[in-house]
Amino acid sequence: MTRTLITGGLVITAADELHADVLIEHGRVVALAAPETQEWTADRVIDASQKYVIPGGVDAHTHMELPFGGTFASDTFETGTRAAAWGGTTTIVDFAVQVKGESLHAGLNAWMEKADGNCAIDYAFHVIMSDVNETTLREMPKLIEHGVSSFKLFMAYPGVFFSDDGQILRAMQVAGDAGGLIMMHAENGIAIDVLVEQALARGETDPRYHGEVRKALLEAEATHRAIQLARVAGAPLYVVHVSAQEAVAELAAARDMGLPVFGETCPQYLFLSTDNLAEPDFEGAKYVCSTPLRPKEHQAALWRGLRTNDLQVVSTDHCPFCFVGQKDLGRGDFSKIPNGLPGVENRMDLLHQAVVDGHISRRRWIEIACATPARMFGLYPQKGTIAPGADADVVIYDPHATQTLSAETHHMNVDYSAYEGKTVTGQVETVLSRGEVVIDQRKYVGHAGRGVFVPRGLCQYLG
Numbered sequence: 001m002t003r004t005l006i007t008g009g010l011v012i013t014a015a016d017e018l019h020a021d022v023l024i025e026h027g028r029v030v031a032l033a034a035p036e037t038q039e040w041t042a043d044r045v046i047d048a049s050q051k052y053v054i055p056g057g058v059d060a061h062t063h064m065e066l067p068f069g070g071t072f073a074s075d076t077f078e079t080g081t082r083a084a085a086w087g088g089t090t091t092i093v094d095f096a097v098q099v100k101g102e103s104l105h106a107g108l109n110a111w112m113e114k115a116d117g118n119c120a121i122d123y124a125f126h127v128i129m130s131d132v133n134e135t136t137l138r139e140m141p142k143l144i145e146h147g148v149s150s151f152k153l154f155m156a157y158p159g160v161f162f163s164d165d166g167q168i169l170r171a172m173q174v175a176g177d178a179g180g181l182i183m184m185h186a187e188n189g190i191a192i193d194v195l196v197e198q199a200l201a202r203g204e205t206d207p208r209y210h211g212e213v214r215k216a217l218l219e220a221e222a223t224h225r226a227i228q229l230a231r232v233a234g235a236p237l238y239v240v241h242v243s244a245q246e247a248v249a250e251l252a253a254a255r256d257m258g259l260p261v262f263g264e265t266c267p268q269y270l271f272l273s274t275d276n277l278a279e280p281d282f283e284g285a286k287y288v289c290s291t292p293l294r295p296k297e298h299q300a301a302l303w304r305g306l307r308t309n310d311l312q313v314v315s316t317d318h319c320p321f322c323f324v325g326q327k328d329l330g331r332g333d334f335s336k337i338p339n340g341l342p343g344v345e346n347r348m349d350l351l352h353q354a355v356v357d358g359h360i361s362r363r364r365w366i367e368i369a370c371a372t373p374a375r376m377f378g379l380y381p382q383k384g385t386i387a388p389g390a391d392a393d394v395v396i397y398d399p400h401a402t403q404t405l406s407a408e409t410h411h412m413n414v415d416y417s418a419y420e421g422k423t424v425t426g427q428v429e430t431v432l433s434r435g436e437v438v439i440d441q442r443k444y445v446g447h448a449g450r451g452v453f454v455p456r457g458l459c460q461y462l463g
C-alpha cells in the first residue's frame with residue numbers, strides 16, 4: 001500500500017491549525033488540501049472527522065535498557081518503542097553510553113546493536129560522555145558528521161558519569177567549534193553526595209530523602225555554572241530535565257541576555273511532586289528520579305517557562321525500573337534506588353491534558369512535543385510536522401475520549417504507572433510511522449524492526 005489519505009480532521013502543527021485532508025505517498029506527506037476540494041484516490045482512506053491530525057511525537061530523551069545502579073532500565077528497544085507508538089510518539093532520541101575507558105564510538109555501536117531490528121518506530125542517538133579525555137574529545141566531530149550531534153554530560157553522579165568543570169569546558173569548546181550541542185544534567189553532585197552521606201548517617205533512609213538532599217539550589221547552582229562555562233566556551237547549551245523554579249530563573253536570565261541556552265522539562269515535574277516521593281511503605285521509590293520531583297509550588301514556574309519559551313521542550317527521560325525487584329534495591333537506603341520514571345507512553349496525553357487544563361495552547365502542545373525537539377536535534381522538517389516532504393509520522397488523536405492511566409492497561413514493560421488512576425481527556429487512535437499504520441484504532445499492527453536509525457543534522461536554533 002503506497003497511497004494513504006486522511007480526511008476530515010483538524011491538522012495541528014506548531015505553526016497552524018487547519019481543516020485539511022492529508023495525502024501520503026511512499027512514506028511521506030505529499031499534499032494537504034481543504035476538505036472536499038480534492039479528488040485524490042488512495043489505497044487506504046482514514047476518516048479523521050472530529051479528530052486531530054497531529055505530527056508524531058518526538059521524545060528527545062529516553063533510556064531504553066540503560067544500565068544504572070546495578071540493574072537495567074526495564075524497557076528494551078522493542079518494548080519501549082512499541083509503548084511509545086501506543087502513546088503517539090514516532091521518534092525517540094535515546095542515549096548511547098560511553099563506558100569509561102572505552103571510546104564514544106564503541107558506546108554508540110553497542111547501542112546501535114541493541115536497537116537494530118528491534119524498534120517499532122524511528123530512533124536516533126545522543127552520546128553520554130562518561131570520560132572526557134583527549135581521545136573522546138577527538139571523536140566528537142566525527143560523531144557529529146555521522147548524525148550523532150549531541151552529547152550529554154553530568155555534573156551529578158561522581159564516580160559514575162560525572163565530569164568536572166575542566167572536562168565540561170573542554171567538551172563545550174569542541175562542541176562549539178564542531179556545531180554540536182552539549183546536554184547537561186545540571187546538579188551539583190559533589191555537594192549532593194555529602195548531603196546523602198549525612199542523611200543516611202542520621203538514619204534518613206526513606207525515598208523522600210532523595211528529594212530532600214538533591215536541593216533545588218544545587219540544581220540552580222549547577223545550571224548557572226553550566227551556563228557560564230558554555231559562555232566561556234562559546235557553545236550552546238541544552239539543560240535536561242529541569243525541575244526547580246530556581247533553575248528556570250537561571251535559564252530565563254541567560255535567554256534574556258540572548259545566549260543560546262535551552263531547557264527541557266518532563267511530565268513528571270509538571271504533574272507529580274514531593275508528595276508522591278513521600279508516599280508510605282516505600283511506594284515513594286516509584287518516583288525517585290534525578291533531578292528529583294519538587295514541591296508542587298515549582299510547577300507554576302515550569303508551566304510559565306513553557307509558555308514564555310524559557311523552556312522549549314518536554315521529553316520524558318523515560319527510564320523505567322520495576323517496583324518489585326529493581327526499585328527494591330534501595331529499601332533501607334534511598335541512594336540505592338535506581339533513578340528514573342516510566343513515561344514514554346504518557347507524554348502526548350499528559351500534554352494534551354495540559355491543553356484541556358489551560359496551561360498551554362494546542363499549537364504549543366505540538367511545538368514542545370514534536371516540532372521543537374525535532375528542530376533542536378536536527379530532525380526538522382523530516383520529523384515534527386505535517387507538511388509536504390515530511391515523513392508521514394502522523395497521529396489521529398481523539399480529543400474527546402477519556403482514559404484512566406494505569407499499569408493494568410499501559411504497554412511499557414514496568415509494573416507500575418507513575419500516573420496510576422489519573423483520568424485524562426484525549427487518546428491516540430491511529431498512528432502512522434513513515435506512512436505505515438502501526439496503531440490502527442487502538443490495535444497494535446506494527447512490528448519490531450520497522451523503525452530505522454535516523455542520522456541527525458545540527459541543532460536548527462543556531463547560526
Ligand SMILES: NC(=O)NCCC(=O)O
Pocket residue numbers: 063185241288289290291317319339340341
Ligand atoms: N533521570 C533519571 O533519574 N534517570 C535517568 C538518567 C538521567 O537522565 O540522569
Ligand SMILES: [Zn+2]
Pocket residue numbers: 185240241290291
Ligand atoms: Zn540526567
Ligand SMILES: [Zn+2]
Pocket residue numbers: 061062063317319
Ligand atoms: Zn535521562
